[in-house]
Amino acid sequence: MAGKSRVSDAVVRRLPMYYRHLRELEKAGVVRISSQELGERMNLTASQIRQDINCFGGFGQQGYGYHVSNLKERIAEILGLRHQYHVIIVGAGNIGRAVANYAGFPKEGFNVQAMFDVSPALVGIDVHGILVQPMEKLQTWLDTHNVDIAVLAVPKSVAQEITDQLVAGGVRAIWNFAPVDLALPEGVAVNNVHLSDSLHILSYRMNEKELCEALDAGKQLGE
Amino acid sequence: MAGKSRVSDAVVRRLPMYYRHLRELEKAGVVRISSQELGERMNLTASQIRQDINCFGGFGQQGYGYHVSNLKERIAEILGLRHQYHVIIVGAGNIGRAVANYAGFPKEGFNVQAMFDVSPALVGIDVHGILVQPMEKLQTWLDTHNVDIAVLAVPKSVAQEITDQLVAGGVRAIWNFAPVDLALPEGVAVNNVHLSDSLHILSYRMNEKELCEALDAGKQLGE
DNA sequence: TAGATTGTTAATCGATTAACAATC
DNA sequence: TAGATTGTTAATCGATTAACAATC
Numbered sequence: 001m002a003g004k005s006r007v008s009d010a011v012v013r014r015l016p017m018y019y020r021h022l023r024e025l026e027k028a029g030v031v032r033i034s035s036q037e038l039g040e041r042m043n044l045t046a047s048q049i050r051q052d053i054n055c056f057g058g059f060g061q062q063g064y065g066y067h068v069s070n071l072k073e074r075i076a077e078i079l080g081l082r083h084q085y086h087v088i089i090v091g092a093g094n095i096g097r098a099v100a101n102y103a104g105f106p107k108e109g110f111n112v113q114a115m116f117d118v119s120p121a122l123v124g125i126d127v128h129g130i131l132v133q134p135m136e137k138l139q140t141w142l143d144t145h146n147v148d149i150a151v152l153a154v155p156k157s158v159a160q161e162i163t164d165q166l167v168a169g170g171v172r173a174i175w176n177f178a179p180v181d182l183a184l185p186e187g188v189a190v191n192n193v194h195l196s197d198s199l200h201i202l203s204y205r206m207n208e209k210e211l212c213e214a215l216d217a218g219k220q221l222g223e
Numbered sequence: 224m225a226g227k228s229r230v231s232d233a234v235v236r237r238l239p240m241y242y243r244h245l246r247e248l249e250k251a252g253v254v255r256i257s258s259q260e261l262g263e264r265m266n267l268t269a270s271q272i273r274q275d276i277n278c279f280g281g282f283g284q285q286g287y288g289y290h291v292s293n294l295k296e297r298i299a300e301i302l303g304l305r306h307q308y309h310v311i312i313v314g315a316g317n318i319g320r321a322v323a324n325y326a327g328f329p330k331e332g333f334n335v336q337a338m339f340d341v342s343p344a345l346v347g348i349d350v351h352g353i354l355v356q357p358m359e360k361l362q363t364w365l366d367t368h369n370v371d372i373a374v375l376a377v378p379k380s381v382a383q384e385i386t387d388q389l390v391a392g393g394v395r396a397i398w399n400f401a402p403v404d405l406a407l408p409e410g411v412a413v414n415n416v417h418l419s420d421s422l423h424i425l426s427y428r429m430n431e432k433e434l435c436e437a438l439d440a441g442k443q444l445g446e
Numbered sequence: 447t448a449g450a451t452t453g454t455t456a457a458t459c460g461a462t463t464a465a466c467a468a469t470c
Numbered sequence: 471t472a473g474a475t476t477g478t479t480a481a482t483c484g485a486t487t488a489a490c491a492a493t494c
Contacts, residue, residue, distance in 0.1 A: 006435070010461065012427055016420035020402060034475065043404075046475090047463050054477060057444055062476040063470045074444045079423045080430035094321035101317045104419065110426075149425070173429040175422060179243060181266075189428035191421050196327060197239035198416050199398060200302045202372065204235055205412035206396040207303035212229070221280055221297045233485065257451065269451090270487050277453060285452040286494045 007055050014052055015079055017042065022072035034065035084109045086146055090162055091153035092117035092125070092132045095177045095195075099151050100127045110149065114141055138162075142169025153177045230278050237275055238302055240265065245295035257288035307332045309369055313385055314376035315340035315348070315355045318400045318418075322374050323350045333372065337364055361385075365392025376400045 021042055025033060035046035042049075053059055053066075059074050060066045076082055089096045092115050099105075100112055117123060118135045125132050133141070141147075142165070150171045154162055159178035166174060173189040176182055179197070184190050215221075244265055248256060258269035265272075276282055276289075282297050283289045299305055312319045315338050322328075323335055340346060341358045348355050356364070364370075365388070373394045377385055382401035389397060396412040399405055402420070407413055
């Protein structure tokens with residue numbers, strides 16, 4: 001009945017997808033939905049949906065299905081979207097600025113409070129109402145503020161070093177845009193947005209058919 | 224010996240990671256590496272690494288291991304990074320511009336040739352040497368150019384509609400930054416960068432411990 | 447040659463799917 | 471009540487790990 005104390009990665013990755021679809025459904029005025037219907041919409045089996053949801057408790061009702069708004073709210077809670085977070089952005093390059101400008105951010109409790117960069121060209125500029133501070137000010141900020149989430153949008157060469165500083169400064173989670181796999185102590189959360197990895201996967205997929213045909217025909221890669 | 228005609232998703236997702244680590248190793252002057260050592264670096268088992276690589280052919284040598292540069296090159300080929308691609312960016316907002324500005328792009332064969340946006344405020348500006356064109360010009364461009372990859376960085380409300388236009392116009396792959404799951408015909412590749420999903424997963428993870436403890440203690444979500 | 451390490455087959459583990467009793 | 475659909479257990483499928491013969 002209650003949640004298993006460990007939820008598998010596969011399930012966690014689907015949670016935001018449930019949230020997205022349920023929000024759409026709610027906006028479209030749909031009041032109830034069965035696992036069957038939701039599955040058709042999301043390209044999942046009804047069985048999988050019921051299994052996933054039951055990791056966190058029985059939010060449905062036999063013979064009826066799920067109440068859309070209620071299920072949406074439960075998943076928002078599960079995702080931690082009913083808290084407020086203090087966010088800082090380290091690195092005010094293209095990515096850092098794009099994140100700062102993302103409008104949907106504060107509505108879900110993610111409040112950007114400061115930005116930092118090494119480049120004198122960027123220090124002092126205003127990004128969506130946030131003043132970019134020099135990197136030397138980061139330590140002082142960490143010493144004097146509770147930071148929940150740090151957005152890491154710096155070159156890979158300094159990513160680990162800054163991460164260590166952030167962790168020592170009490171940051172609880174790192175949203176990492178640097179193309180490295182960070183080493184982190186237990187208890188600090190991380191999620192990666194590896195843009196070039198994503199592009200490489202796309203590139204693989206668009207060439208997959210020919211590649212597999214070539215391999216099946218006995219072709220060796222390389223010369 | 225030759226590759227299975229179908230490579231699992233799990234393997235494909237690891238390919239860019241192999242590529243990243245091998246590039247690092249090559250840069251660090253490492254000539255050969257065993258699956259054992261590579262596994263320690265990447266937090267994978269040696270067994271898994273050998274299985275993964277052998278989907279595409281036997282690139283190693285018994286008693287020796289893998290030749291770093293050679294394996295890196297084979298994986299680059301597998302990922303399709305030894306081709307040149309024509310890329311357009313649809314949507315010149317924060318994300319579109321960040322992608323356009325990404326410096327590593329052309330080096331790997333991804334050549335951005337045009338950008339489009341609906342906003343008069345953005346049309347005409349120069350982004351990293353590319354002039355932003357009005358959205359009405361998109362159709363003409365598709366009619367007169369071969370586009371391999373389209374970067375989709377538009378609001379979700381128009382994402383599917385533009386996708387259909389791109390597909391009809393012969394685009395082979397879509398790098399999707401809109402927070403929707405696009406419907407696509409067989410033969411067109413897609414890969415999603417769902418930023419808010421990624422942030423939600425981070426948010427889940429930073430709260431997971433308390434959540435699971437609460438659930439184990441019998442707490443119900445909601446009121 | 448002996449030692450090392452791959453390529454590959456077999457065993458295990460975990461995630462997905464199917465089935466069905468419980469129940470609204 | 472009868473019908474529908476969940477919650478949950480059992481069966482299946484696929485991915486990871488272990489083991490080892492092949493071979494450099």
